[in-house]
Amino acid sequence: MTPATERIRPTQGQRTDAMRARLLEATLEIIAEEGWANASTQKICKRAGVSRGAQTHHFPTKDSLLIAAVQEIVARYQRDIDTATSRPDGPDQHLEDVFDFLWGACFEGNLLNSWMEVMVASRTDAVLRPAVRETDQTAVTAMRALGDPYGPGAADLVELTVYLLRGMVVQAGVHLDDENRRKLFEVWKKIAC
Amino acid sequence: MTPATERIRPTQGQRTDAMRARLLEATLEIIAEEGWANASTQKICKRAGVSRGAQTHHFPTKDSLLIAAVQEIVARYQRDIDTATSRPDGPDQHLEDVFDFLWGACFEGNLLNSWMEVMVASRTDAVLRPAVRETDQTAVTAMRALGDPYGPGAADLVELTVYLLRGMVVQAGVHLDDENRRKLFEVWKKIAC
DNA sequence: CAACATACAAACCATCCTGTATGTAAGTTG
DNA sequence: CAACTTACATACAGGATGGTTTGTATGTTG
Missing domain, CATH: 1.10.10.60 (Homeodomain-like)
Structure with a gap:
């Protein structure tokens, strides 16, 4: 029935x-x-x-809700990464494009803002920390993998870029001036690629 | 009397x-x-x-206390910077030494941890944000000045390093593994200097 | 269809938090 | 030395928060 x-x-x-x-x-x-x-x-x-x-x-419990939210954040991030890798925008793109993708994933939408909130909070929250650590671990390795096609050492550059962008996105929460950050990121791309 | x-x-x-x-x-x-x-x-x-x-x-009010604390954090940071610049460890040091100094100021003590707490909080706290914006502005320019003796563009490299280290210190609050961060920082120094 | 589990609403409770009196002792100053 | 201000303790008020409990309507299943 x-x-x-x-x-x-x-x-x-x-x-x-x-x-x-x-x-x-x-x-x-x-x-x-x-x-x-x-x-x-x-x-x-x-x-x-x-x-x-x-x-x-x-x-x-509140923790259970928040931990579920933490995993949801990274799940969405992962989805962005997956679609980016599955779509070959050209058979021979440059590492610079990976950096641009990371920039975009960082500053459009507010996922990364939320993620930084979570990371900072988990430093002093023993319940949260294990969940955040685990999910962040997988996220970072997934992003490192974006650099793999571009030779050894590229993964390290990607990871550096991730930390740089994290610092920048926190900065963006306080200072509105986006122009300076973009300019600095161009400098970074130039010396890294 | x-x-x-x-x-x-x-x-x-x-x-x-x-x-x-x-x-x-x-x-x-x-x-x-x-x-x-x-x-x-x-x-x-x-x-x-x-x-x-x-x-x-x-x-x-609580805000008045916390804003005073914010300014105290940066005042201490500034003190570190001032002592570093006033002490000429050699008349002809390299930009790399500035990076090392920033690393040290970043990971010894927990001043930067506190500062990241403040910055993240101020994103969603209208009372806090102006005070944080102002003090952070002066701090960043002070650190940029550390690079000035090393030619044009060095200040940008210093500012990039600041953001990178900020991202790393948040990472450090979650992941204990310090070895990986140090290794990545060496990579960064190599390509930037 | 009857027993049981699930989904949800509303009320309640203990705790914590910030701000605000109120009172007292000690400095400061005319 | 007397009026006044400052430093601080104690107590209270109002609000927010998270967890628990109770009640009810609706699946689900033997």
């Missing part, structure tokens, strides 16, 4: 998936807009249009 | 200076150990061995 046409209320599994997705989306928005420290479960629930009871049902 | 030998209780000015210094010191310790988000005035007072009344007397 239970034909799809007659079903008014979705199945339990669908409800769970949808609710978790809504809560995670709201969590990411709050982190991006108000910062990790101000991401209270109450705000998240209000943003998601959900009662606190619903949230505690799917994520019984 | 009031000869110094007979004075049991210090003068008002001395008391104020000492109390402010104690509170700022405690604030920096708490930020370094527990993070900006967990730096409550209550914890700070307990750490300083001071009543909350004393704190509110000298810093009537």
Whole structure:
């Protein structure tokens, strides 16, 4: 029974998936807009249009919700990387293009802002740290792999670029001047490539 | 009157200076150990061995205390820079030495950890942001000046190094492995100098 | 269809946080 | 030395937060 046409209320599994997705989306928005420290479960629930009871049902503790959010951030990042690598924009591109891709992935959207919030917070949060460490590890290795086709040492250059961009994105949260950062990044590309 | 030998209780000015210094010191310790988000005035007072009344007397609002702490962080940083520049370790040193100095100032002590806490927090804190922006601006220009003796373009390289090290120090808060970072920094020095 | 599990809403509670009195002792100054 | 200001302690008020509990409606399953 239970034909799809007659079903008014979705199945339990669908409800769970949808609710978790809504809560995670709201969590990411709050982190991006108000910062990790101000991401209270109450705000998240209000943003998601959900009662606190619903949230505690799917994520019984705040930590569980935030850790899920951490993994979601990196999952989205990974998705960007995957699409970038699968699409061969030309059979013979230059390492410089990888740098430009990293720049783009860094400064469009606010994923990296959220990620820096998470990393800084995890330094003093023993519960968070293991989860962040693990996910960050995989993210960094995935980005290093972007450099592999360009000879030995390229992976190191990519990793350096990642740290540089992380420092820059924190800077961008305080200083609006984007021009200077872009200029500096050009300098960096010139000496690294 | 009031000869110094007979004075049991210090003068008002001395008391104020000492109390402010104690509170700022405690604030920096708490930020370094527990993070900006967990730096409550209550914890700070307990750490300083001071009543909350004393704190509110000298810093009537939490923001005023934290902004004072922000400026203290950069003041200490500046002191490091000044002593480094005033001491000519040799009349003809290399730009590489500047990089090493920055590395040292970055990873010994936890000043930079605290500073990254502040910068990340100020992205979503409208009260904090102006103070952080201003103090960071002066700090960055001071560090750029370290490169000036080494020709045009050196200042840019120094600024790039600053951002790189900032990204690395956040990384260090999550991943303990210091060896990899040091190795990467050597790579960076090699291609930049 | 009946027993059971799941999804969610609403209320409650203990804790912590910041700011604000209020009171007292000690410096400072006319 | 008397008026005044400063330094500080204690206590309280109002708000926010995270976790728990209770109640109900709706799948799901034997």
